[in-house]
Amino acid sequence: MVKECLLCEQTLDATPSWQSLLGLDQQAFICGDCSNSFKRADIDIKEEGTTIDRTTSLYKYNAAMKEFLHQFKFLQDVALAEVFADDLRRVLKKDAIIVPIPMHPAKKVARTFAQVEALLKSANVPYMDVLEKTDMVSMGEKTKAERLAMPSLFKVKTNVTIKPTTYIVVDDIYTTGTTLRHAATALKEAGATRVEAVTLIRA
Numbered sequence: 567m568v569k570e571c572l573l574c575e576q577t578l579d580a581t582p583s584w585q586s587l588l589g590l591d592q593q594a595f596i597c598g599d600c601s602n603s604f605k606r607a608d609i610d611i612k613e614e615g616t617t618i619d620r621t622t623s624l625y626k627y628n629a630a631m632k633e634f635l636h637q638f639k640f641l642q643d644v645a646l647a648e649v650f651a652d653d654l655r656r657v658l659k660k661d662a663i664i665v666p667i668p669m670h671p672a673k674k675v676a677r678t679f680a681q682v683e684a685l686l687k688s689a690n691v692p693y694m695d696v697l698e699k700t701d702m703v704s705m706g707e708k709t710k711a712e713r714l715a716m717p718s719l720f721k722v723k724t725n726v727t728i729k730p731t732t733y734i735v736v737d738d739i740y741t742t743g744t745t746l747r748h749a750a751t752a753l754k755e756a757g758a759t760r761v762e763a764v765t766l767i768r769a
């Protein structure tokens with residue numbers, strides 16, 4: 567079967583590349599040209615004792631990533647979740663509880679789909695959907711001062727017990743960090759001892 571690159575649709579070379587030989591299997595889904603157009607960010611910030619104890623972001627938000635997000639999130643091309651599945655699986659520890667950043671139920675229907683859950687499913691990472699949104703207003707419409715003064719964006723679902731252990735909140739993109747901090751605060755107030763954050767992209 568001839569396979570095509572999920573992004574540019576050019577035929578994928580049948581001969582294994584050095585990436586596929588090393589087990590970096592992104593090549594199984596996209597071509598070398600597309601793969602090379604993404605730039606690693608490899609951000610790993612440890613701030614023990616703060617709201618988020620550790621932040622990991624994998625890729626930079628460049629033109630290729632912007633195009634990827636558009637195709638994945640807004641055109642809802644779910645197959646694209648495979649492209650970064652291995653990368654995500656590598657950074658998501660098995661001994662932590664993985665929590666996707668939820669989207670507002672209304673948004674889920676209207677504009678896009680649960681893209682973070684799609685990424686985790688593709689990566690074969692078990693997760694727990696323990697948070698829900700409390701606020702309707704979109705982040706982009708607020709100033710920094712307004713964001714900081716805002717009441718909590720998330721709460722722990724009523725039927726869920728948070729354990730005194732490590733949780734990792736996962737989002738597609740880190741922009742201001744407000745979303746992740748709010749999620750971490752909700753988890754810590756409910757009893758989590760440690761909250762780390764992993765995002766595919768750092769804006």
Ligand SMILES: [Zn+2]
Pocket residue numbers: 571572573574575576596597598599600601
């Ligand atoms: Zn391609």
